[in-house]
Amino acid sequence: MTNHIAENILTVRDQIEQCALQAGRDANNIELLAVSKTKPVSDIIIAYEAGHRSFGENYVQEGVDKIAELKHLSDISWHFIGPLQSNKSRLVAENFDWVHSVDRFKIAKRLNDQRHNYASQLNICIQVNIDEEETKAGVLPHQLMPLLSDCEKLNRLCVRGLMAIPKASKVKSEQLASFKKVQALFATCQQKYPQFDTLSVGMSGDIAAAIECGSTIVRVGTAIFGARD
Numbered sequence: 001m002t003n004h005i006a007e008n009i010l011t012v013r014d015q016i017e018q019c020a021l022q023a024g025r026d027a028n029n030i031e032l033l034a035v036s037k038t039k040p041v042s043d044i045i046i047a048y049e050a051g052h053r054s055f056g057e058n059y060v061q062e063g064v065d066k067i068a069e070l071k072h073l074s075d076i077s078w079h080f081i082g083p084l085q086s087n088k089s090r091l092v093a094e095n096f097d098w099v100h101s102v103d104r105f106k107i108a109k110r111l112n113d114q115r116h117n118y119a120s121q122l123n124i125c126i127q128v129n130i131d132e133e134e135t136k137a138g139v140l141p142h143q144l145m146p147l148l149s150d151c152e153k154l155n156r157l158c159v160r161g162l163m164a165i166p167k168a169s170k171v172k173s174e175q176l177a178s179f180k181k182v183q184a185l186f187a188t189c190q191q192k193y194p195q196f197d198t199l200s201v202g203m204s205g206d207i208a209a210a211i212e213c214g215s216t217i218v219r220v221g222t223a224i225f226g227a228r229d
């Protein structure tokens, strides 16, 4: 069986470049995070051999197992993007380079306290429930600034910006409406925290809208590795 992972990465990169061009942006400011959740290590190796270096995982144990197995590929950057329970925070703090899904102080504090002193700071994004959906994780927009203030004292963390998963929609105007809200929130944050450089929005089905609204990391699974079971 052939698979098309290397080809798909080129296609998605191309799409990112086209979208950046249309939005008047520099594609170099948009990182492609390959979301490898549920996919085998062999798929990650194919992407690695095609030159890809940053991977996103959603489930703690699955991610930690893959990181251990690929320890020899030491230039991979591992991003945790899934829901995080406090009893799993240590594994994440000790193994990942980034966490996109921090949505409460308790988790931020634990990640900070559990990050080894000899490791670099853990990069984090605060996940915002941008459409205020009951079923979705993330801080509500009005809770964001207080949470960021609380995080200022956590010196093992480097707060890089925001992450959001908008309300599911295939309609571009609706996607844009969600992304514009998070873009505005991000701009407000940058006034107080000029070092903020990361807006983690956009997945396989809404890359174009996300890039139009300032995304700096798109998290892409299906378009690279194919459909998940």
Ligand SMILES: *Cc1c(COP(=O)(O)O)cnc(C)c1O
Residues within 6 Å of the ligand: 035, 037, 058, 081, 082, 165, 203, 204, 205, 219, 220, 221, 222, 223
């Ligand atoms: C699964 C997942 C993705 C990737 O989604 P695709 O639609 O497969 O590109 C991105 N972000 C998060 C948080 C995810 O859980």
